[in-house]
Amino acid sequence: MIRYALACDHAHEFEGWFGSSDDYDAQLAKGQVACPVCDSTAVAKQIMAPAVAGTKRKGEVALNPQARQMMMEALGQVRRHVEENFDYVGDSFATEARAIHEGRSEERGIYGEASPKEIRELTADGVSIAPLPPEAPKKTDVN
Template sequence: MIRYALACEAAHEFEGWFGSSDDFDDQLARGLVACPVCDSKAVAKQIMAPNLAGTKKNTPDLPWPMRSMVMEAMGQVRRHVEENFDYVGDAFAGEARAIHEGRSEDRGIYGEATPAEVKALIKDGVRIAPLPPAAPKKSEVN
């Protein structure tokens, strides 16, 4: 995925995520990229500094109350999935594909998949999302 800083002709700034540079160009040409503020289709990429791995910290420092709220929301999402979806273990990729193709019952599932399996599912249009990580056990935290 590529994140672009974008701006419309009215100078409203926003960002967009695309599968590739070609995906952005294609969507822009078809009028599918629009400003979320004014709905202008006259959108252009802005200059961005690349996000490179290195010694500098790349994650923003969130104030503790906000960080706590985000962590709690992620925990609620994970609990909801674990309580309401079927766990399929390492058969996730095959079962997700079978559901997508109508060969298996349409239901929520979760499990494990290799990076190659995830990439292939996304490429084929299978709608998947990563599950938020489990909170560390209190015994494992200082």
């Protein structure tokens, strides 16, 4: 996983986590990286200091490698459970989540894709949603 400090063309600053630099580039090219404040897709990486071992921000807790590995495995188990037991609805996620919330569709677990705007609208309307943990990088893709 890689964390980028990002900013939109309206100077709203936020951060994003990506599986790799290539994942960021692909999502940006598809217009899938958007400002959580104004929904602008004109987003750029900001200058960041490299993560140096032994430096911590105020209040930041450093995870030891075993704790980090356990956390990543737990997130992977959550993702696998959802993929194995929930219905994949693709780009229809927002429409189907709203239909379930309003009782127009059967109650069931679903997962899929939604734009930042759709996510904000669902949340504002009281529809319970949560992001799916990202896929763990393949060992062949990790340095």
